[in-house]
Amino acid sequence: MAFQCQRDSYAREFSTVVVACCPTELPALAGEDPKAARRGFRVVLEDTLLFPEGGGQPDDRGTIDDVPVLRVTRRGAEADHFTEMPLAPGSQVCVRVDWERRFDHMQQHSGQHLITAVAEQLFGLKTTSWELGRLRSAIELDSPSVTAEQVAAIEQSVNEKIRARLMVSVRELSPDNPEVEQVRGRGLPDDHAGPVRVVTIEGVDASMCCGTHVSNLSDLQIIKILGTEKGKKNKTNLLFLAGQRVLKWVERSHESEKALTSLLKCGAEDHVQVVTKLQSSVKLLQKNNLNLLRDLAVHVARSLRADPDWGGVVALHRKDGDSEFMNIIANEVGAEDTLLFLTVGDEKGAGLFLLAGPPETVETLGPRVAEVLEGKGAGKKGRYQGKAAKMGRRMEAQALLQKHARLRGLEG
Structure with missing residues (x-):
């Protein structure tokens, strides 16, 4: 069964019913000390607007009747919401999603699908995994190297498709539907139950996915590929930003450029030359x-x-x-x-x-x-x-x- 967040990724508010609430330990986040787990409550709803982590996408944040939800994880066909306050089973509640976080995840995840499809179509570069990071995302490609020319071609192609305003649709197929074998995917979770969810970018890609996505590539705004880095076991990581992250990156870069212009007393076009001279002077002084x-x-x-x-x-x-x-x-x-x-x-x-x-x-x-x-x-x-x-x-x-x-x- 798909959750409300998967049926309508753009919904920001949703009414449902509390099914269960029991005391538990709040799981530590990635990077946190596992011993730092706090006491709280595990809340199960009839349906949820908050996406549980999965498919490389982090979980949503939000509230249930103004009670903050600190984590959301999937357990079979149910989503577990972790809170510090209890909620009464049987009560009608209003679930609200942290829209800024949700939309950011939608942009990065749909951007990954698009880059993955184009990289494979243009150069046969297959994606083996991906990570939606806090500041940037990375796609692991099954190749020991990716050239600068290939990166430039991929970036140009994905942004052309964004400007073409291609539709993104979601379908649910029966697991025994022959079409399932034709879509891209790395297999289903062992505890998967129900139909197979397929995300399709018009004329570009069809792949199995549980995540939340934009409905039109125009919502991605723009994709910037930051470059590559060496991955593990002869793989290459492709680093990218999509949507609002690109604008934030430009803003940070612009602020750094202004600060350097003030410090170096020259225009941005001369920054590298002036810093190079300063480095030579410092080496001589040292x-x-x-x-x-x-x-x-x-x-x-x-x-x-x-x-x-x-x-x-x-x-x-x-x-x-x-x-x-x-x-x-x-x-x-x-x-x-x-x-x-x-x-x-x-x-x-x-x-x-x-x-x-x-x-x-x-x-x-x-x-x-x-x-x-x-x-x-x-x-x-x-x-x-x-x-x-x-x-x-x-x-x-x-x-x-x-x-x-x-x-x-x-x-x-």
């Missing part, structure tokens, strides 16, 4: 900065080595620097009779540390220094280095090293 940092590290190392107080535990902290900076200092110093404790980063926040010196001593004290700094690290051959979460505790770590040096007679 190279020069790295050379200066290396020279500074050598100078610092020699200054430390020449200091009259050299010996025992030598500590140095700099706000700027990186692992290479510390390693250059350690290489230049090159003394195994001294504990060298170097840190870089925010004085009160996170940073990096390096401990160098006698291998056995470093092997023993390195993990303890990391523990004091609430970080982690690793080491070998007289060096231990890693990340620190609490650089403000470096004096505690230094005191630990000095105590060990006194006990071992390393203090100079």
Whole structure:
């Protein structure tokens, strides 16, 4: 049996009767922690305006007598509506659908049917699955690659058919009807019962589908194929937007373009050229900065080595620097009779540390220094280095090293 949402995808309000309502756990959404399920109620209606997830299409949202419906799933011939408030069995209720979400799903789903049919007709590219994503949708094509020319041809053809205002119709066929064998589809669910629902795009495609669809391709407005990406097992994912999503995408792109125009002080046609020049300048500055940092590290190392107080535990902290900076200092110093404790980063926040010196001593004290700094690290051959979460505790770590040096007679 088809639900009201399948018989009339454009209906926004519908009256029906509550058949059953029982306590249950609200299932977690995709991406949510399964343990985060909430207590609620499973409501079954005589018929429903809210589409239960299926056929690659997410479920609808809406209300039953102003009670929000948080999920809708299919169970055989019935739809389960999950709510946080109970509804009285036998009561007449008004079901309203979140129309913006519904129409978006209709546009993306009908757009998928159209792209799938055209891709197969033009290039023999068969669809193996699809996903209606929150921001964009993806069609998995049974091919290791799809060329830019093929993408352009598919996009041009589907938009020509949208402009031709081709009708989209829905029929219900008996499972033993020979025509069922002629329509496209990936098979019926194991618990399917009743007639087979066939969605037909005039002169283009006929396929089995349970989803909600537009009645005319003109309601798709436009389709934009964003490109392709490598799929799994020699497949290619075709990424696309349909209808209002294209307009939202254009709006976001336009806002980004305006922001870049303001930042770069040039027209949109020059953005790429200006950014390319900026990237080259940044690379040159980074190279020069790295050379200066290396020279500074050598100078610092020699200054430390020449200091009259050299010996025992030598500590140095700099706000700027990186692992290479510390390693250059350690290489230049090159003394195994001294504990060298170097840190870089925010004085009160996170940073990096390096401990160098006698291998056995470093092997023993390195993990303890990391523990004091609430970080982690690793080491070998007289060096231990890693990340620190609490650089403000470096004096505690230094005191630990000095105590060990006194006990071992390393203090100079």
